[in-house]
Amino acid sequence: MSEKKYVYSFGGGEADGDTTLKNLLGGKGSNLAEMANIGVPVPAGFTITTEVCTYYYDHGKTYPPELDEQMKAGIKKIEKVMDARFGDAENPLLVSVRSGARVSMPGMMDTVLNLGLNDETVQGLIKKTNNPRFGYDSYRRFIQMYSNVVCGLDNEVMESELERMKEEKGVEVDTDLDENDLKKLVQKFKDIYKEKFGEPFPTDPWEQLKGSIGAVFGSWMNNRAMVYRRLHGIPHSWGTAVNVQAMVYGNMGESSATGVAFTRDPSTGEKKYYGEWLVNAQGEDVVAGIRTPHPLNDYTESKTQTGLSTLQVEMPEVFKELCDNFEKLEQHYKEMQDIEFTIQEGTLWLLQTRTGKRTAAAAVRIAVEMEKEELIDKKTAVLRVDPKQVDQLLHPMIDPKFKKEVVAKGLPASPGAAVGRVVFTAEEAVEMASKGEPVILTRIETSPEDIEGMHSAKGILTSRGGMTSHAAVVARGMGKCCIAGAGDVTINYKDEQFKIKGTDHVVKKGDFISLDGTTGELLLGKADTIEPELSGTFADLMVWADEFRNMGVRTNADTPDDAKKALEFGAEGIGLCRTEHMFFAEERILAVRQMIVSDTQEEREKALAKILPMQQEDFEGIFEAMAGYPVTIRLLDPPLHEFVPHEDKQIEDLARSLDMDFKELKSKIEGLSEMNPMLGHRGCRLGITYPEITRMQARAIMQAACTLAQKDIDVLPEIMVPLIGGVEEFNNQKKIIVEEAEEIMKEYGVNVKYMVGTMIEVPRAAITADRVAQSAEFFSFGTNDLTQMTMGFSRDDAGRFLPQYVERGFYPEDPFQSIDIEGVGEMVEIGLRRGRSTSEDLKVGICGEHGGDPKSVEFCHKIDMNYVSCSPFRVPIARLAAAQAAVKTLKKNRPHL
């Protein structure tokens, strides 16, 4: 029997291991082996297996006896590939020592670089790089790192010496220290080491190496790493591997260089190499920005226009080798790669390769083109695009070439870009827009009364409110650019202007401004924008997504325009049509208000009779736009006080319009106020106390449906009762709806297939869903309110603590943006399961803001919802997310395929 293998070498176009040995070699070690195996020139090295770690802890922190010999053989192989010698003063081989567990534990464990340096070998390094400052800096860093990582010296001890040196020299940054300073520092560090540990700093590279390996194994059990593993469920028994790898240097003269490159253009996705490089430089010089990096090739130069020389021209041979490696890596990893490379004295080394980050447009193009190149299949292509990124593609954006001058920042409440003239009231917005002027509605906060103005505006800017403020939510729903809560914008309604705190800028009504809703940036004047394109590769991708997706995607839309937009985006029906948004139109609000302040049912019915034909007309428009698709209409939901004015002047106006006494009207309006409007008299509670409202709405819906049905237009109304707490409330409302529906169908002499269902948004409704489902024909989870009630905070008030909660990790994300799976999600699942326990085929959807959030969509898929519904602009996102969920679940359900 041969001796046990503890050391796996890699480099020189071959390797002892490969990615199948991940458990033994760790993530990093097996990847390096894989790269070496496919012929990528990685700096040579070896991996000490995780079994050594286990042995180490099982045997009182000692090593297997065979290890020493195997390591020596490993070093020999490195020396051969790298053509350098460990501890040699002329041509020293320097190495790095890094941990590498099965799964990545970023920042948890220790690393030692430039190992092998001592007073002699540093001279070799200096000679090779012709850079004494670099040599001594590398040396002092090595001593500092070693003392800290291997010997446990507080990093501050040596760091403060460095600081003292800078003070003495009167310089600010490390780079201002010269060769001699650093040489002195090396001596100082060695003195400190001797003083602290009673012996000189080890000069023997072998001693340095063993010490470092021990330190890495030791760091597996440090506190930080143990906590991390406990949090992430990683067993301590896995152990870590240790990677010892040759250091390479791009600063060894004019035939050395360093660079980064992408195998495809990360901005556009075009299949062209894109990258930057610097001759005689280290990797950090490329990113540090002191020297302007050169373009990698002609393509990069065509994009960046630097006028500087390319690697393609300067080192054509190496460039060709680099390109060959790009091909190899893409073919192997079947993904666009982001590569770090170093050229050391004419020899190319690839230090790292990883999946490259890219823009949304690039992500789509790369995924689709790779499928066409037969690199990946359609499912993989669909999984390759982050649905959240897709949002970028659906809105106009500030032209990346435009030079932005940002004067203030707010929350990126609704993405896109908008350019227009400032107005301060909804009325002005409507008026100016009607004249064809683009406007930006600028308000401290918005309220439901501003809806029409928001519709007319190109964008919305508020100085107060969060990501879930009225402005933010409504703007997202409209797919309209919005910056919310720009605290530095000080609005003065009286003078019709705003100032920017801390600046002299004064923006007057009529001035042009530009909003970047994707970043939250406010610009003065007119910015250049570019329009989105939904054709080409994006269209291909969406077709594939729809092939895999098995959950429906509907939209939340309140107008025929929204409905049409959503259809373009691929919506398969309306999941939420909010009837109250129709109430705010100028010619209607008076009748609505009259209804609200009525004293008797008779008066209310009179006012409702005025609203009926208008609502019917709305529904006709929406049904017609959505012909053939289901349309879920929610009955009146908000508390009545949202519809009436609250300022004396407006109340006076209303009193005049309604021919009422001001005082009486004011007292009525005050009587409507509530301590906790979220938990007040709204939703079906209104329909229960005022059945005539439900009756009017049911009538408007069914008259509209019957009118279209008479014209042979296919209508599928789904009437939805909001805010029920149990089946009793639902039944009360259903009875009214069915009575009206049956009567109207008889009147019109047509039959319309309608359904009556309910929102599930009160926890009690979810808890008692088995009974609710005895009577409700569909469920739609209203996860906005369900989140508020389940978690016990209102989104209006949560601003004081919720950001902290997310920051501290109490919740992984803002629960109003991505569903809180553990709490609210569980409540949804309880509701769904209990509902289906009574009614097996119950149609279940979601219509909260979460319907457009990819993670939430995946959750909905997992628990078997029939559809999600979201604002029109989020429909493509939801489609993609649903497709991904389907593909992933399929994989999960059939692990052997």
Added chain:
Amino acid sequence: MSEKKYVYSFGGGEADGDTTLKNLLGGKGSNLAEMANIGVPVPAGFTITTEVCTYYYDHGKTYPPELDEQMKAGIKKIEKVMDARFGDAENPLLVSVRSGARVSMPGMMDTVLNLGLNDETVQGLIKKTNNPRFGYDSYRRFIQMYSNVVCGLDNEVMESELERMKEEKGVEVDTDLDENDLKKLVQKFKDIYKEKFGEPFPTDPWEQLKGSIGAVFGSWMNNRAMVYRRLHGIPHSWGTAVNVQAMVYGNMGESSATGVAFTRDPSTGEKKYYGEWLVNAQGEDVVAGIRTPHPLNDYTESKTQTGLSTLQVEMPEVFKELCDNFEKLEQHYKEMQDIEFTIQEGTLWLLQTRTGKRTAAAAVRIAVEMEKEELIDKKTAVLRVDPKQVDQLLHPMIDPKFKKEVVAKGLPASPGAAVGRVVFTAEEAVEMASKGEPVILTRIETSPEDIEGMHSAKGILTSRGGMTSHAAVVARGMGKCCIAGAGDVTINYKDEQFKIKGTDHVVKKGDFISLDGTTGELLLGKADTIEPELSGTFADLMVWADEFRNMGVRTNADTPDDAKKALEFGAEGIGLCRTEHMFFAEERILAVRQMIVSDTQEEREKALAKILPMQQEDFEGIFEAMAGYPVTIRLLDPPLHEFVPHEDKQIEDLARSLDMDFKELKSKIEGLSEMNPMLGHRGCRLGITYPEITRMQARAIMQAACTLAQKDIDVLPEIMVPLIGGVEEFNNQKKIIVEEAEEIMKEYGVNVKYMVGTMIEVPRAAITADRVAQSAEFFSFGTNDLTQMTMGFSRDDAGRFLPQYVERGFYPEDPFQSIDIEGVGEMVEIGLRRGRSTSEDLKVGICGEHGGDPKSVEFCHKIDMNYVSCSPFRVPIARLAAAQAAVKTLKKNRPHL
């Protein structure tokens, strides 16, 4: 084989059936048989079995052939016992025909009385009663009833004839019609009958009888009865029995009489017969109040002081027989009986016996004395007292002898009686009370700032707010009499007076008023009150209750006084001590406010340092009062804006006290306001954003505990974190608490057994309780908030629809008073089960208002809670309710014992 028995006779000291034949004879029939069997003189009769009903519906509404003969035999037996003959003109036997199903279906089915009357027999009745008016009135009633019940004639038809007759005579009430009028009416009714049905009104008693029996069987399938059965889950197949029973009359001269009696005094429970009677009268005369009823016996006379003659004296023989029957019935039913009797020509008949209603005091005394008489066992005694009634015994009450003049009514928000001088502000209440004056705090509404005033007052009167308004909840907590929402009381703070709407009463500051919180009645001046007594039989009963009870009962108490009161009432610890109530004391509120308006942590800590010693002192007092018992202390819960003033004048005062700028302070206070304070920045959210508050409170608690522990006083603090939504928030707070606790115990050199647990009041906490229980050492369900969040309405706002919801049966009771078992209860059970799934022995309690509601207590017992906690005055109620739940469950769990 003998023929099938369809008719079961009873009367004359014997009966064919008994209560074991309930399914066959129905409830009423089997009871009548039972009474006859034990020798009680019930008017004779027979029961036609439920099988006949089934036969009737199975055979096309026909009867078994044997029935006719058996009925004839039945009538014969009746004639014999009653010494009268069916259809006889001289001595007619009249009967009633009534339905009687297995279970009572009150008012659902039909009854015919005085059956057997016709033009001849009515003369016999007149002769016997010597009362022609009575004879004709009985006759016209019979025709009316028969026409309606048997023939389906709309009752209005004959009723309108009666109305017309009254109009003609110019009289208001039926009793003003004389013999001749009624005689005419009889004729009129007979004419109507003939006209409607084409044949004369049936004069043959047999025909009348068969018709009536058919009508009763027919009514089993009437719509009303079918709906009732569907609602109550009663199968249609059960059918009903029919009872035919002799009518008896107490108005047949001076040897006839009628009366009602209790076998024990229903007011006091004393083992004395108590009743009223009238000679030569019908049952309805006793209750109608036209003639003053006579006392049954000396005992009754001693209580009522009428000066009228007793049955004991007037008819000693019959009285003795009656008493014998009382004994028989009590021995048989083992319960105090409420008996209706009639003496017809010297012969005693018992018409009905049922369990007698009684006062709380009587209920307790009767239950305990019956146990001592060995009539019932202890378990039965414990079950005999309605815990809700016990409330009456724990508060002072208006002396029943006091002649109340009620000037207004409000909600009976907190029981008891209070007499005192009117004051309109909390400050005045404190001041006047400190001078020893009893005061009634009179406010439009109360707020937390009024707490001290409420404490000082004898009672609280508000003109606005419901059963769960601040005033009501706090008053109940304090066990203080309160009338809430007395809408007719118009308070004018400026003039320091209130008026009573619709009257001339003006009550000025300093005037005496009296409140009856049990009825909601407001009286002017000083009423006489009597104090409660908790000794004697009540004490016995509570000892027995505690023997059976296996759930703990704690109290919600914020002061040592409350704690002591609760201990007297039998509390076994504190389940909820609200630390914030301590913040309102005059000398503290300033420091609290200073803390709230602080800008920096440092400033806050400075203010908190002032509060620390005061809180510590509070806790010392409470721990000392509760020595040996656990004390659960909830950390700061309400939103901070509840602690600061909101009116300009008060803000000015505060600004002066804090040496702050008014405008700055006002803007800070405004900044604290929230859209939905219920769902806002409160509970542990405060402790998370301001950890220094939690730190101070933990310190105050543990310093208090350690101080007492040093004196060898047994302290068991349980520190409770409010309003968590998940384990992460809890852990954040627990860490702070444990750090402080460990440090303080080290400082003091003592060890205190403390626990750290949490309220479960946010639905998400219940849903994720398995994870919460990994870290929380106990759960206490805060069902007030849990109800609000689970049902989605705030108790402040629910007034607009909740009363309607309860009225319509959406919820069986106000869910803030009795836990909504289906929804909120289910949520509690989910939380408890999930918590115990992680931590099997997790201590679980409830501390919402529901902890003192008997139905809710029973629910808590069923789901295996460890304890309930309620306000001190509800502790005995909870103890009794818990005992009953234990006894009932035991019975339920072991059905064969």
